[in-house]
Amino acid sequence: MEKQIGPEYERSLEKLDSVIQVDMKKYSIVVDKETTQHSGGFYIYNSTATTFEDFPSKMEQMLPEIMSYAQKNNISIAGAPFVLYHKWDEANNAVMFSCCIPTAARVITTGSTILTGQIEPFKALKITLNGNYSHLKEAWDTGMKAIADSGLEQEKDGPMLEAYLNSPMNTPNPAHLKTEIYIAVQ
16 A cells, blocks of 8 residues: 555655745736835944845845844834945945834934934835845846836936845745835936
């Protein structure tokens, strides 16, 4: 009996695994048809400059630091954590960015590498990535192409940010991760 059921059971597990693997690779990129008004607001942050290769590990280190700071200091979090890009220099392999957490009010930070900032409200093109972070570059490229194709003009020194609406820590299937990208436009 075991000799008959064993191979069938094994094959069923392989099929199930392949279905799950396909499901985990699903993603979509949606560019809003209309521009949106990002509300801006106060946030706490830490910043760094690094190479593109080291960017993911730096971000993975910095986001928990800022979350921990907010929790230890009973800071009221007013939205999803986000990364604010200050400089994206592919020619010199350099990226300057801040890991940020929106706050309900201005927070005075002391004795720490954590600072307080404020983003003024801005007009933006919003791009939503549903899926693994490995598709973020494609989402950004899609957004930049949409700006060019629609005749919009990117705000020269305007904010560019990624908001992480959920996290791999509480979202086991990467296909269910949701990231919103905001690119300031005129």
